[in-house]
Amino acid sequence: MKGTLSNVPIAKELDIVGARQTGRNIATELGFSSVDQARIATAISELARNIYLYAKKGEITFQQVEGVAPVGLKIIAKDNGPGIKDISKSMIDGYSTSGGLGAGLPGVKRLMDDFDIMSSDEGTTIHVIKWLR
């Protein structure tokens, strides 16, 4: 396996479960520990739910990558929604525009190894990677 492994569209709440399931299966196949599987599944849940809540539609892409470790799982959450007004605020624990816990984005950053976020009024793209160690 190399490159893009799977692509899951997010449009309804049930799709979040589908994305999580796909991610967990891939993580298991790549050999991640059960704790890392749980971290990956949780990160997917946060990213997919943000798409569903704030952008309505988008997609989650799974890629196998190489870098600081020979095997890594890269997850790309992409949408064409309204974008994040203030990215640095959104990374602060407790910041939420929807009355949520506001721990999603900062939490994902801690759950994963690499975290990249791009957002404009044309949408949001978040790249995260977990390295297999």
Next chain:
Amino acid sequence: MEKRLRNIILGHSDQIIKNWLVKLDDNKVTEYGSTISQEAIEQTNREFVNVIFSNIENNGESNDLQEFSEKIVNLGWPLGYLTEGMQAFRSVAIRTILEDIGETKNNEEFLSIMEGVNDWVDPIKNRLINEYSSNWTNIVSLQKVALQELSAPLIPVMEGITVMPLVGTIDTDRAKLIMENLLNGVIKNNAEVVLIDITGVPVVDTMVAHHIIQAAEAVRLVGSQCILVGIRPEIAQTIVNLGIDLRNFPTKSSLQKGFRTALEMTGAKVVSESESEGDEIENILNSIEKE
């Protein structure tokens, strides 16, 4: 006469199908499926007209009516799609017959054509409606049962202590149900302590955590206490990574430990027999070793 009408309709099937599809567009039957692709609607329309024709050919003795109704239910389309479709078919069929036999000589003949067409359109329509509604009722009642069984059961274990074991994914709808059941149950069972067991919840993300925190808070407002139990090691890790603060109410790794805490909280006496048993066994082992 009946046979003659039937032959005209079967003989002009291509034209009838074409006119019928046009009429469906005119009637805006397709509006029902605004979220569905035009292609899927057209395909379903074609299937619909094929089902009608196969019923005319086989004198109403084919099972595809049932299958087609079931499909419409599963697609989530309204009953009106079927009834308006049959309505459109009736008028197209009558028009085609009248055009085929040319000038009608009298009203009598016109009426008998109408009746002839109704005689086989209505049974098809009725069967579609019946199948649709029985399918629908069936699905709804199955879902209700499944939902109530799975969602948020509340088990009064003993006086003052109730357990709510949660199994499976928690989405927004289920979270609401959990909250309702929890509050109703706490009041009904007069529970002092509720153990929420999340052993069977695959992922605890911030939304699930948020709902649990809110539920615990609500339980506190009605004068009871929540203990969160069944926190698997990997879930504990992710909760910590997410930075979720669960310090406001007690958490325990297992249901057993939570239950012991609940007993203490309700003031019940904990008489541990296992310890004295353990002592006895140890004594026996010791005495054997000495021999």
